[in-house]
Amino acid sequence: MTIHSIGSKAAVRSAEARVAGYDWEMLAGELSNYGCAVTEKLLTPEECRQIAGLYAQEGHFRSHVHMARHGFGKGEYRYFRYPLPDLIGAFRGALYPRLAAVANDWNERMGIAQRYPAEHGAFLDQCHEQGQTRPTPLLLQYVPGDFNCLHQDLYGDLAFPLQVAILLSEPGKDFTGGEFVLTEQRPRMQSRAEVVPLRQGDAVAFAVHNRPVQGTKGSYRVNLRHGVSRLRSGMRHTVGIIFHDAK
Template structure:
């Protein structure tokens, strides 16, 4: 359903996307996610792929809704949720990233005492979402201009929520925009919040915890709560694509 190729997206083969993602050092990425709640996948997309995806923003036919953040108290800026079928590049990324992240998510749930386990393939997980009434696509394309920012938040959308998501920076810092850093905060029980500012370049992706992750304590693992956002863009225009693995009600 989500692997059709749009004429506006870069040409690719599903195998090339899978090979690109499989080539990352996933044990190292898993350790980063375990330790800090986020991990960077450098140069996931090439500059021409970034330009092709960001260029979709003005093409209404690709999207199911358009959100102006200020109207909802989300910050300043705007974003659009993609329709199904997704453009081929995004569908391929979503399908290929999921199995690597599902292994981490299942281990997290075991450590946090959560019974839910995620299937090996993304199609099987989407089937669970649709059976639960969550049928609307969630990948989104975000656009920020000078003065825009995204308040700290969590992308849950329903009872079924995959605990890790991926954001890919499509613009080049310093050249296309200044400011607009990706920010992650973590609140541990009876402690002050910890802030992680993630430096990204064009084409880099960051995988991060959506809601909770386990942290090892003296009496075993416990849950910490995370939120993410984007600091104020000081000049220029910033585009990001967000890959969320569960669908919405």
């Protein structure tokens, strides 16, 4: 299995079919207007349990991060190693082309020269040419009192401007608290917060760093950060799909 492998053929077909079933014109509008958009029930409950169950299996991961040691918040996460688990690799490849179209539109509106190829493998080639070869999809685990500070996942000179987080646990049953939060800072204005309600298997696509906003004199950039509020009870698992690789 090569570094560009995106999973078994069955996983790829399933991921592509599910992703194609959403209204991407509407989702692109949500992303452009609010900086985030939700695809409900992207994963089944059984798939969520299977992915969450990988957390204790160290062989799937290249590193283990305790947030408090780095000032990131409180909680922990593990970065997957290559080859990625089939389902995660398949959805990384299936979601990318839909989001690349949004990213290219945004960069054109913001006057940014960078354009993203239509297929994820070609984008990974660009990452690797710049020395960014380490996979970035990750599995996060929170217990009571844990939280994730507002941040941006950039990792290198070449960073894809959108990413996806999939909630693997069921709110109200597996945990309470732990809401996904997105903040947006516009020039000379107070920050705006967006709390995104998710159920088990739901995915939220969101802007990592900037998005364009139409002003009276054309489009301008706003700055975004994301995080997770304090977990009140239980345990919460999330898988993060980041599309660029890291140095």
